[in-house]
Amino acid sequence: MSTQQRIEFALKATLQFACEAPCPPRLRYAMQHAVFPGGARVRPRLCLAVAAACGDENPDLADGAAAAIELLHCASLVHDDLPCFDDADERRGVPSVHKAFGEPIAVLAGDALIVAAFQTIGLCLPMAPLHGARILTAVAAAVGGPSGIVAGQAWESEDQVVLSEYHRAKTGSLFSAATVSGAEAAGYESEPWRRLGDLVGEAYQIADDICDMVADPATRGKPSKRDSALGRPNAAQELGVHGAVRRLRALLAEATEAVPDCPGADALRAHIERSALPYLPKELLVAA
């Protein structure tokens, strides 16, 4: 089974469990709408790439962690799109969850996806209590307070923003959870893998900032120039588009250097080099 198939299969199994009868139909449809069809599945692919590089000793645990991380990412998108945040009408080229199902169901679908993520890890615990518990606490730290995604989003409501903390929390944290969980699922000591996740996360944030500035909304599946419209920091605005592309390439190079020793280090480095670039408009890659 390909990595992509593993991810979709794990996500389907999780949602089937969370949405089985007697789940209220609109909640079920909204959760499915939030997760399928997906985006690039960048975070779970990174998680499984790390697990594979470390020998993938417990693929079911790796799949569970990857699915949980993607569900939490999807949940954060559903809540971020709400009228009180980005008020986004579209996501991945289709109506956002609150546009399709109304605001109450969007709030609840986000909540239910968060719960489903932890339930997914919980169901893996009997097969690997120690590593499963570490994955659970790493993933929870990447999402909640004081420095997970939710905290990152909350910095947008502060007058005084610590910019590095904002980016690390809002984007980097779930990438670090992906590398840590992938290593942990393969039975590796996971702390050395955190920095790799931080670097890939920062690279991905810059790629997203560049896309926000230059990409065509139709190919991107969501509106562009949202950062400047909402007064949010954007690396491509700060560094210029080509400066941001150079920074992105430098971060990816640093990330490949940061891969800890493991049997599949070369394949993982190749994965990382490819990881953030495909989201950029092609003409930028040629020019940079």
Add this chain to the structure above:
Amino acid sequence: MSTQQRIEFALKATLQFACEAPCPPRLRYAMQHAVFPGGARVRPRLCLAVAAACGDENPDLADGAAAAIELLHCASLVHDDLPCFDDADERRGVPSVHKAFGEPIAVLAGDALIVAAFQTIGLCLPMAPLHGARILTAVAAAVGGPSGIVAGQAWESEDQVVLSEYHRAKTGSLFSAATVSGAEAAGYESEPWRRLGDLVGEAYQIADDICDMVADPATRGKPSKRDSALGRPNAAQELGVHGAVRRLRALLAEATEAVPDCPGADALRAHIERSALPYLPKELLVAA
């Protein structure tokens, strides 16, 4: 330490962890506002009463489960109060979280409390992997889809509501999680404890329905007659107030009968008999 002190201590420890630096200040204040000062802490008290009746073999695990259950209850209140649901200005006699901190922070505080709940259980896993994992999955099932609190709330967005499922999901599920977790934390086989939680949960829902109909909003700390204003089912409206009080007493009697065999069964029965009645206006207790 009294049960009340144990609960407050466990909640404080959990929030301290979730809100430590570098947590954005408004998110931290909002999470604390949502949890302190608390309501009656009915669910964690039930959890600890069951754990005590079963010998309280692992009090730290019981405290963790009790705190997680209360955090999830608080999270559900924060999201239920949002403008797109109940649009409640007050909760527990003070402004609701979105009134005090704005809607974005209220959505995020609810999310962060959900995550903190699972993190709390996650931190207990090393001390009791098997029972901790069972508590995690029981608590997750009580909150998410297909039949936890979130599903209960989602039934309010459906045209065709399965009433029994609505009540069981919206209120009963977290009470069942409380009895199951309390027994599990004490090392007991927990499935026989589920029915007790269902019955206490149903009793508590009826007590809440009665209060919604008759109690003074000032003593209740939240607006009254919300069910009829929002077109929601209410047992006191269906059965009449005195009929509802009789039904409540019958349910509590049934619950005391349903206590499984354990060393502290008598004390637990006394706890249950007292559990839902104090929330009713005194004149009703005399008349019923």
